Structures are given as structure tokens and as C-alpha cells.
Amino acid sequence: MTIALIRPTADLYDSWAAAVAEFGGGHIDGSGLQAPVIPGRVTLDELIENAARLADTSVAPPEDRVHNDLYWIVDGREVVGFLSFRHTLNNWLREAGGHIGYAVRASRRRRGYASAALALALDRAREIGLDRVFITCDDDNIASARTIERAGGVLQDVSDQSERGHALLRRYWVTL
Secondary structure, rough: OEEEEEEOOOHHHHHHHHHHHHHOOOOOOOOOOOOOOOOOOOHHHHHHHHHHHHHHOOOOOOOOOOOEEEEEEOOOEEEEEEEEEOOOHHHHHHHHHEEEEEEOOHOOOOOOOOHHHHHHHHHHHHHHOOOEEEEEEOOOHHHHHHHHOOOOOOOEEEEEHHHHHHHHHHHEEEEE
């Protein structure tokens, strides 16, 4: 297993499309895509352009966004998941989104990909000078909660975020 975080690239189109298809068109945490997600060349081209724009810290992000590094979690040349690392928190992220969001495709879960990707994201947070990061997961997502806790996450609370489109969220802080 050679796990890395890479920026979206057309070079891995087929693997990306297969990964996206596993989510059945629904929302994919950390992907930078809005549901319904249809894997296609236009979608990927727009994602690559959007990812470059959001990562460029020399240009202000759109008013409702923050600088954001969008990554694919890859094992060799296979896209196994997605990760979004937000450099700062806006009001919405402070309540329901956090600094880091991620998802691993169903066929690749329970193999350590989320833990490895989260460790790499925490390295990125240290690299840009953050002292701590905020991470959330659905209250019933036991695997994600364990992943966050193994990475040093300390539970702040379980919060009803139904007004923001989520049910109960577990909200964690990881001190770097």
C-alpha cells in the first residue's frame, strides 16, 4: 500500500470516475463536488479548475468559501477516496464542516486508507502553521469517529446540525 494525497488530475480519469460511481451520485465528503455527482470529463475538468482556484492563496476565495486543498486519496494509481483540507474556518465550517472532510469508496473501506489520509492532512495543517484542526463526522459513523479519535481527536460535543443539512454531528478538535 502506497497511500498519498494528490491534486485532482485528468491522468487518473478512469480511476476517479470509478471511485465517484461507487457513491451512487450522492454527496461525497471531501470531493469538492455537489450532488448529484455524475462522473464525466466535464465534471472532472471543472473540478480541476475549481481545485486550483481554491488552493491559490494569492487570490481571495469566493465570499462563501475558504482556501481549500482538494485531494484524491490514492494507492499507487488507484483513486480510493477524497479529502478536502480547508485552511481556515468560516461560520458554516465552524459549526458543521471543519478543516478536514474525507470519504473512502465503499470497496476500499476498513483497510486503513482514511487513517493514513487523515495523518497526511494533519501534516499539511502543520505545514501551513495551524495549531489545531476541527473535524466532524456523523454521530452514527463509528468508523470515522474511531479514525478521528486515533488521530488525537478530542470530542467537543455532539451537535444537532439539522438546520445545516446534517443530523447529529460529532465535533472534534485535534491539537497538532
